[in-house]
Amino acid sequence: MTALLVDVFLVSMMVVIAILVLYTRRLFAAIVLTGAYSLISAAMFVNLDAVDVAFTEAAVGAGISTVLLLAAMARLPAEEKKGTSLIIAPLAVCLIAGVLLIVAVMALPPFGDPTSVVHQHVAPRYLIESDVKLHIPNVVTTVLASYRGFDTLGETIVVFAAGLGVFLLLSTGRRKKNDGKGDKDEK
């Protein structure tokens, strides 16, 4: 019950912040609010037993991406132009997609159901073997580095490619002062 109340409180804060982000014209405010949104979602992850994800979201989602956005804002206009937003077509698309998603979500097993299909396939094996065979108590680490090590390698390649892309985009520009920026983004 307490978990549900905490959940409702955090989620309502996230909805309010998302709406504020949508309506503010000052981009700095929007960026800082996005950082807050990420941090609250990290609190949600703790509430949902995903402590490793919460760590990463707080450090990477709320930290690094906010810093990147703020660094980029140093060279971009700080205000969004007035009266240019489209309303009707995007609203229609969002409403249709939202209704379809709600219909789909209603067919899912109830929230927190231990007999749900998701929990029956490989997860029990990971939970048992991690301790007995690999002697690593943190199962998320085991899956990340052992069972799905190639996924993590792929992730590293994606991050490297993105870093390379950022570097190339910013170092071939007209302005020579871009070079330093590229280095920073690559890390």
Next chain:
Amino acid sequence: MEMIIAKWNYLVVVMLMMIGLFTVMSRQNLVKKLIGLTLFQTAVFLFYISLAKVDGGTAPIIVHNAVNQDVLYSNPLPHVLILTAIVVGVATTALGLALVLRINDAFGSIEEDQILAAKNSDYGRNDDNKGDKA
């Protein structure tokens, strides 16, 4: 009512996703679009983590105590997938921002309508070509 409480997390996630999608589609400012993408992305993370939750379960870190051997753990697999997704999400945000910076250099604006107008005028075309050759 029972139905809504049982699916509460999923319904809210759908709402957050749609706010993010609406931001991406309705705003002309490119930075605002990227922020909308971040909102959408975080909502998807919440959806996956909600699926992994087991009632009465705890974080998937094995505890050794003789008293209670049958501890219930949440599903670790979605956690791992989302760990990867968070890092990849930041990488894509960085790449998107680099593109926005280059667009701003080439067209002098980050508003979509102004960029399209500049692209159709002579100034924009010459500027763009110069950027490509350099």
